[in-house]
Amino acid sequence: MEDSTQYRHIVPGPSPTSxxxxxxxxxVASSSQWKKRVSTACLACKKSxxxxxxxxxGVVAAxxxxxxxxxxxxxxNCRAFNRVCIFDESLDQRRRVAAKRTVDELNYHRNLLNxxxxxIRSADESQALRLLDLIRSEASSEQIRSYIDDTLTAMEGTDxxxxxxxxxxxxxxxxxxxxxxxPSFRRKVMDVHYLCDDAPFKVPARPWTSVTEDDDLVxxxxxxxxxxxxxxxxxxxxxxxxxHMAAGKLGSEFCNPFLVNAILANACHFxxxxxxxxxxxxxxxxxxxxxxEAERLRDAEEGGAVSLAxxxxxxxLYERYSMSENDDLGYTMxxxxxxxxxxxxxxxxxxxxxxxxxxxxxxxVSLQRTAxxxxxxxxxxxxxxxxxxxxxRVNVSRLDRDTFTQDELWVPYPSHRAARPAYIxxxxxxxxxxxxxxxxxxxTFFAGNPAMMGPGFRRRETREDLYEQLxxxxxxxxxxxxxxxxxxxxxxxxxxxxxxxxINLWSSSTVEDDETPTAGPSAGPQTPESESSTGKYNPxxxxxxxxxxxxxxxxxxxxxxxxxxxxxxxxxxxxxxLFAMLEDSSFDVLDHDFLSLSSAFSIxxxxxxxxxxxxxxxxxxxxAKHQGHRVRSSxxxxxxxxxxxxxxxxxxxRWDEYAEGLQKLDSDERxxxxxxxxxxxxxxxxxxxxxxxxxxxxxxxxxLSLGKDEMLLERAKMDTG
Numbered sequence: 001m002e003d004s005t006q007y008r009h010i011v012p013g014p015s016p017t018s019x020x021x022x023x024x025x026x027x028v029a030s031s032s033q034w035k036k037r038v039s040t041a042c043l044a045c046k047k048s049x050x051x052x053x054x055x056x057x058g059v060v061a062a063x064x065x066x067x068x069x070x071x072x073x074x075x076x077n078c079r080a081f082n083r084v085c086i087f088d089e090s091l092d093q094r095r096r097v098a099a100k101r102t103v104d105e106l107n108y109h110r111n112l113l114n115x116x117x118x119x120i121r122s123a124d125e126s127q128a129l130r131l132l133d134l135i136r137s138e139a140s141s142e143q144i145r146s147y148i149d150d151t152l153t154a155m156e157g158t159d160x161x162x163x164x165x166x167x168x169x170x171x172x173x174x175x176x177x178x179x180x181x182x183p184s185f186r187r188k189v190m191d192v193h194y195l196c197d198d199a200p201f202k203v204p205a206r207p208w209t210s211v212t213e214d215d216d217l218v219x220x221x222x223x224x225x226x227x228x229x230x231x232x233x234x235x236x237x238x239x240x241x242x243x244h245m246a247a248g249k250l251g252s253e254f255c256n257p258f259l260v261n262a263i264l265a266n267a268c269h270f271x272x273x274x275x276x277x278x279x280x281x282x283x284x285x286x287x288x289x290x291x292x293e294a295e296r297l298r299d300a301e302e303g304g305a306v307s308l309a310x311x312x313x314x315x316x317l318y319e320r321y322s323m324s325e326n327d328d329l330g331y332t333m334x335x336x337x338x339x340x341x342x343x344x345x346x347x348x349x350x351x352x353x354x355x356x357x358x359x360x361x362x363x364x365v366s367l368q369r370t371a372x373x374x375x376x377x378x379x380x381x382x383x384x385x386x387x388x389x390x391x392x393r394v395n396v397s398r399l400d401r402d403t404f405t406q407d408e409l410w411v412p413y414p415s416h417r418a419a420r421p422a423y424i425x426x427x428x429x430x431x432x433x434x435x436x437x438x439x440x441x442x443x444t445f446f447a448g449n450p451a452m453m454g455p456g457f458r459r460r461e462t463r464e465d466l467y468e469q470l471x472x473x474x475x476x477x478x479x480x481x482x483x484x485x486x487x488x489x490x491x492x493x494x495x496x497x498x499x500x501x502x503i504n505l506w507s508s509s510t511v512e513d514d515e516t517p518t519a520g521p522s523a524g525p526q527t528p529e530s531e532s533s534t535g536k537y538n539p540x541x542x543x544x545x546x547x548x549x550x551x552x553x554x555x556x557x558x559x560x561x562x563x564x565x566x567x568x569x570x571x572x573x574x575x576x577x578l579f580a581m582l583e584d585s586s587f588d589v590l591d592h593d594f595l596s597l598s599s600a601f602s603i604x605x606x607x608x609x610x611x612x613x614x615x616x617x618x619x620x621x622x623x624a625k626h627q628g629h630r631v632r633s634s635x636x637x638x639x640x641x642x643x644x645x646x647x648x649x650x651x652x653x654r655w656d657e658y659a660e661g662l663q664k665l666d667s668d669e670r671x672x673x674x675x676x677x678x679x680x681x682x683x684x685x686x687x688x689x690x691x692x693x694x695x696x697x698x699x700x701x702x703x704l705s706l707g708k709d710e711m712l713l714e715r716a717k718m719d720t721g
Contacts, residue, residue, distance in 0.1 A: 041069035043280035044083045086281050112141075115148045127151050136559075199223040200413055203245045208260035211289045217275050220414075221267035227413045228270045228565045229319070231490035234428050235373020236312045240362045252309070254366055258301060259309040261294035262316035269323065269607065270565045284609060291320060308366055311340040315377060321706075323568055323608045328707025334381060337374060338390055345395055346371035353395045371396040372432050379435040379442065380497065384572060385702045386504060386695075388447035389439045401429035410488040412561060420488055423480055427490055430477065434494070437470055438501050445505070460535050467505060467537065474498050483556050489567065492557050496573040499546035499553075503580050506539040507694055543580050550577035551593035554600045563603040571611050574601050575618065575701065579694040582621055589627040589645055590634055598622075598641055605658075610705050612658040617700055619655055621692050623647035665703060 046069075070076045078085035120128050131151070134144055199219040205212055212218065222245070226238050236254075244255035268276035268287030278285035294317065301310060318333035338347065345351040346367065356364035375391045382389040402425070410422035444462060474495075481491050550573050557566060574597055581587060581594050588594070601618065605611035628646040631637050637645070643653045692700065 040071065042073065042075050042078060043086045043274055044081075045069035045075060045077055046274075083279055112145060112148070115152060116144075119148055119151050200411055201226060201242055203242065204248050207248060207250055208245065208255075208257050209264060209290065209293060211261070211264070211293050212275070214275070217273075218264065220273070221264045221271060221276070223413050224270040224565075225263050225267040227411065228489070228567060229266055231410070231422070231424060231427070231488070232493055232567050232569060233315075233373045233376055234424065235315055235370050235377070237362075237366045237369050240366050243362075253307055254309060254362065256297075256307070256309040256313075258294055258297035259313040259316070261290045261297060262313040262320070265290035265294055266316050266320050269568075283607065287320075306340050306343055308344070308370055311337055311344065311346075311374070312370060314340060315374065318377070319568065323610050323705070330706030332707075334378065334706075335390075338378060341371065341374050341391075347374060347391045347394050349393055351395050356397060365399065368396050368399050369428075372398060372428070376431055376435045379438045380569070381706070383438040383442040383446070383501060383504060384576075385698055385706075386446045387442065389442045391439075398432055399425060399428060401425045410490075412488075415561070417560070420486065421480070422488060423491065426478060426480070427494060430473075430481070431494055431497075434470075434473060434498060434501070437466065437473060440469075441466055441501060441505055463505060464536055467502065467542070470498065470502060470505070483553065486556070486560055489557060489561055492553050493567055493569055493573070496550055496553050497569065499549050500573050500576050502546040503543050503576055506537070506542045507580060507583075540584060544584050547577040547580040548593045550574065551597045555596055558600055563600050564607065566604050568608075571601075571604050571608075571614070572701070574604060575614055575697070576694070578618060579621070579692075579697050582625065583694050587625060589622065589625065589630055590636065595637065595641065598644070599638065602640065602644070609661055613661050613704050614697075614701060616655065616658040616662065617692060617697060619644050619658075621697070661704075665700060 074085035077083070116131075119131055131144070131147060134147055139147075199216070199222075201223045202219050203215070203222050205215050205218040209218065222242075226242075230236075230238060236259075240254050241259075244252040245260065250256070265287040268290065271286075274280040276286055277283075278288050294313065298310075298313070298317070314333055314337040318330055318337060321333055322330040342348040342351065345354055354367065356368055359367070371394050375394050378391040379389045408422045408424060409419040410424075411419040444466070445459075477495075479485075481487055481494070483492070483495070554563075554570070554574060557563065557570070563570070578594065578597050578601060581591065581597075598618075601615060605615035605618075622645050624647075626647060628648050631642055631645045643649055643651075644655055
């Protein structure tokens with residue numbers, strides 16, 4: 001028998017009638033007051049839990065998010081903090097729920113594939129060809145599924161089992177994420193749907209940003225930036241930056257916290273994850289926490305020594321501000337970047353040429369990319385808004401276009417499409433050459449300065465000569481840039497850039513006027529000037545041909561990569577092409593190129609505040625053509641575009657919300673342009689204005705994205721001495 005003394009005696013608890021024991025009914029009442037756990041928390045509460053500090057939420061920060069979300073929209077927390085409350089039950093990752101959802105989605109895709117084969121095998125040839133046309137035209141999964149359903153139902157001999165299967169799949173379809181007119185977002189980088197994604201660049205969050213400690217999130221955003229944003233301008237060297245960021249050492253000339261946070265703020269535009277938002281699903285809040293950090297770091301650098309990373313970060317802020325409604329800071333950042341470039345000796349007539357051969361390799365290649373990247377941005381912006389470019393000279397030689405190797409690939413992260421050759425070096429060199437020609441266009445036709453043009457200047461001959469130089473550049477592009485080879489997006493955008501220059505060059509010519517223009521720098525996008533109609537080229541035909549070329553390039557981009565991650569420049573090119581078509585005397589709302597561009601615009605425009613505002617202006621301008629009767633009688637116009645084009649439509653649609661933010665155009669006399677009411681001369685609200693010309697649209701575009709260039713007068717005086 002074991003010795004019981006080795007065990008500790010346990011004191012019995014109080015009996016139910018003991019003094020100090022709570023009565024039974026009190027204990028029951030106490031337990032009923034415990035907070036009930038809910039199945040799913042809202043997205044804002046989930047994000048708040050990740051970012052919460054004990055000083056703000058106390059013990060709540062350490063608890064499960066379900067412990068402090070009431071579970072009913074709008075939840076208590078969202079009401080208290082005045083947040084948008086969004087519940088997404090599809091993000092519930094409990095094993096049983098997630099497994100059922102995965103099975104449902106696999107069944108959906110399996111049945112879709114089986115039904116696709118059945119239509120191809122059994123339907124009439126015309127029905128099968130219609131299905132093939134839908135697929136080739138980049139129709140959404142929902143549209144293809146709907147057509148298959150209709151075809152199967154109409155086919156003679158369709159068995160009841162197939163019809164039942166179609167009916168059962170109706171609810172599941174709604175869960176499948178497809179590209180549409182509103183941006184989507186996902187839970188986080190390691191969502192079960194994206195476990196197979198491997199970010200091309202692995203970099204640490206610390207010590208570069210205080211917004212997050214999540215290395216996976218930072219790697220995801222940096223990879224998005226170098227995939228979708230970086231190649232178009234390439235104003236920093238990817239390899240040098242990644243090497244120094246991965247090292248995690250502060251004090252580098254090629255990577256600092258300001259630059260990193262500016263990259264992360266821009267990259268959020270291309271991300272679908274909820275971490276890219278401050279309020280999940282609200283595009284107005286995409287990347288604003290990283291932007292605030294970048295602005296704080298920029299202000300801390302004020303007055304200190306400028307560096308290459310500071311210049312690069314400033315250019316990134318220009319990009320960011322140009323897509324938002326952030327206090328007209330676009331031109332401010334661009335001018336600041338030019339001044340930094342001048343102080344570093346990269347650009348400007350006052351500086352001596354720099355010799356990259358005398359520098360370490362990392363510094364040499366970084367200086368070359370940044371100097372010529374700055375030149376490209378300055379030229380693209382000012383030519384695009386019909387102003388004279390400011391950078392007169394680049395003091396660093398170009399990169400060798402032959403540094404490319406066949407192993408250099410562009411990987412369309414995070415999609416699973418095949419990688420393709422990047423051709424970054426050839427692209428960068430061709431883009432610089434195109435910008436050289438664009439600078440001549442901007443300084444010749446948009447400066448409004450007779451000293452630049454000379455006494456014998458003749459517009460028509462000069463315009464034709466520049467156009468022929470542009471055409472020669474386009475015709476000499478290497479075969480590897482041919483659209484039939486399905487090149488990466490930046491090469492497609494390079495061709496779009498060419499066509500936007502052509503449109504801006506020719507869209508201003510209508511009647512003969514070979515006289516020297518009036519003196520004084522331009523005050524905004526230039527209005528149509530006089531031009532002879534007897535020249536070698538028909539301006540309307542050339543302009544319309546370039547608009548249609550942009551439509552074809554947009555279809556290629558959409559077919560290969562979608563439009564949800566298209567670079568910001570695609571918004572400008574598509575918008576310009578649409579207004580060029582609107583102004584043509586033969587405009588037809590049912591034109592295939594016009595409808596194709598409008599559909600792409602609805603996707604690209606929905607991704608930013610600027611895009612939504614521009615889309616509203618476009619909508620009003622289409623309705624001003626009064627071709628809604630043709631839309632109503634046509635079966636080729638998608639339903640969402642019917643709502644857009646029909647001027648007699650009275651029901652409120654999602655497009656009406658895109659007018660929010662246009663109040664900015666009423667806030668300053670400089671922004672109102674010629675938006676007047678005919679003979680009465682009354683200024684019309686930008687919300688209700690019936691339509692704009694191409695030149696008025698460019699003026700609104702500039703005001704909404706960059707503000708007004710207050711430094712243009714001063715810079716023009718400096719240029720003319």
